[in-house]
Amino acid sequence: MRASFVLLPGDGIGPEVTAGAHKVLRAVARTYGHDFEFDWRPVGGIAIDEFGDPLPLSTLEACRSADAIILGAVGGPKWDDPDAKTRPEAGLLALRKELDLFANLRPITAHRQLIDASPLRRDLIEGVDILFFRELTGGIYFGDSSLSEDGRVAQSVMEYSVGEIERIVRMAAGAARERRNRLSSVDKANVLEVSRLWRRVAARVMSEEFPDVDYEVVLVDAMAMHLISRPRDFDVVVTGNLFGDILTDEGSMLPGSLGMLPSASLGEEQPGLYEPIHGSAPDIAGQDLANPLATILAAAMALRHSVGLADEAAAVERAVDSVLDSGMRTKDIAAGGKFFGTEAMGDAVAEAVAGSAA
Numbered sequence: 001m002r003a004s005f006v007l008l009p010g011d012g013i014g015p016e017v018t019a020g021a022h023k024v025l026r027a028v029a030r031t032y033g034h035d036f037e038f039d040w041r042p043v044g045g046i047a048i049d050e051f052g053d054p055l056p057l058s059t060l061e062a063c064r065s066a067d068a069i070i071l072g073a074v075g076g077p078k079w080d081d082p083d084a085k086t087r088p089e090a091g092l093l094a095l096r097k098e099l100d101l102f103a104n105l106r107p108i109t110a111h112r113q114l115i116d117a118s119p120l121r122r123d124l125i126e127g128v129d130i131l132f133f134r135e136l137t138g139g140i141y142f143g144d145s146s147l148s149e150d151g152r153v154a155q156s157v158m159e160y161s162v163g164e165i166e167r168i169v170r171m172a173a174g175a176a177r178e179r180r181n182r183l184s185s186v187d188k189a190n191v192l193e194v195s196r197l198w199r200r201v202a203a204r205v206m207s208e209e210f211p212d213v214d215y216e217v218v219l220v221d222a223m224a225m226h227l228i229s230r231p232r233d234f235d236v237v238v239t240g241n242l243f244g245d246i247l248t249d250e251g252s253m254l255p256g257s258l259g260m261l262p263s264a265s266l267g268e269e270q271p272g273l274y275e276p277i278h279g280s281a282p283d284i285a286g287q288d289l290a291n292p293l294a295t296i297l298a299a300a301m302a303l304r305h306s307v308g309l310a311d312e313a314a315a316v317e318r319a320v321d322s323v324l325d326s327g328m329r330t331k332d333i334a335a336g337g338k339f340f341g342t343e344a345m346g347d348a349v350a351e352a353v354a355g356s357a358a
């Protein structure tokens with residue numbers, strides 16, 4: 001199979017972790033007989049330095065014609081000037097908007113080898129495997145907002161249309177079918193009119209199109225508690241932008257290691273955008289200390305959701321598992337013990353992929 005990837009390393013540790021994902025994708029291509037093309041493009045702070053624009057047109061156009069986009073991270077102190085005309089993060093927001101990436105997927109997986117890094121007790125966290133679908137381009141972050149003339153009253157409007165709700169619920173329910181066949185929709189329908197519409201539309205989509213998927217609704221305040229008290233009970237969770245922002249950050253604390261968590265942003269059409277959830281970590285940039293596994297796992301998501309290579313995606317995930325099983329750790333997950341560098345970790349996963357064939 002032929003597939004084209006745009007790689008956007010960005011700033012800080014971005015280039016180091018993206019190099020890890022590149023190595024692993026090349027190993028997948030060699031091992032499973034695929035032809036992958038890679039096109040490296042600037043985004044974020046480095047693109048501001050070079051082009052005065054965090055998302056240069058040439059980068060955007062390359063992204064549009066790719067099958068999948070893999071991004072390291074953007075931002076850093078160099079570009080933090082509050083008076084600056086533009087910021088690195090603007091490049092990422094513009095990319096999501098230009099490609100209409102309305103669904104943000106965040107898997108929350110407790111890797112069994114790292115259970116002790118979790119702030120939760122082993123019996124609560126063991127076996128946790130949740131896939132969040134957060135609506136990314138609507139809701140309160142994009143509704144009208146205003147501040148009264150005297151500066152004493154402000155408002156932000158949370159708005160969702162039937163079409164916006166249908167498409168994210170459909171995508172989440174489809175993913176549930178490929179997993180453990182359970183979908184939880186999170187809202188605040190006891191208070192918000194917009195949530196009552198969300199609930200009605202979600203219920204209709206589920207009964208008409210996914211009657212085989214086990215479906216439940218959960219209020220967002222209750223969900224905040226359930227995520228801590230019984231996280232293992234959830235499979236796929238779908239929710240709006242604001243609730244998803246808060247719940248996915250809460251969820252990302254469960255495995256206890258930022259360097260392990262990937263995410264994907266998808267639209268109705270390809271390409272999807274795949275990235276680690278962490279930032280550019282300027283404190284460790286350029287020191288071979290970053291954990292590349294989140295970006296490598298993001299590349300696995302790209303294989304599954306954009307390239308149609310689910311078996312190869314699973315092979316990458318198993319390779320990560322086997323490297324962790326071997327005891328290899330980067331500094332952030334080494335719990336003060338012996339640790340390996342970013343490059344060595346990427347090499348080890350690539351080798352494990354190569355050894356996974358046949």
Ligand code: NAD
Pocket residue numbers: 013017072073074075076077089092258259275277278279280281282283284289290291292294332
């Ligand atoms: P951060 O995620 O970059 O770092 C938080 C802490 O986690 C740091 O101590 C860092 O060293 C550590 N860390 C992060 N990723 C790691 C990895 N892969 N391996 C080992 N340790 C890791 O968050 P921050 O410090 O709040 O932000 C730094 C910069 O990143 C800022 O400019 C921010 O705007 C930007 N940022 C970018 C994105 C993105 O590109 N999507 C997301 C969040 C923050």
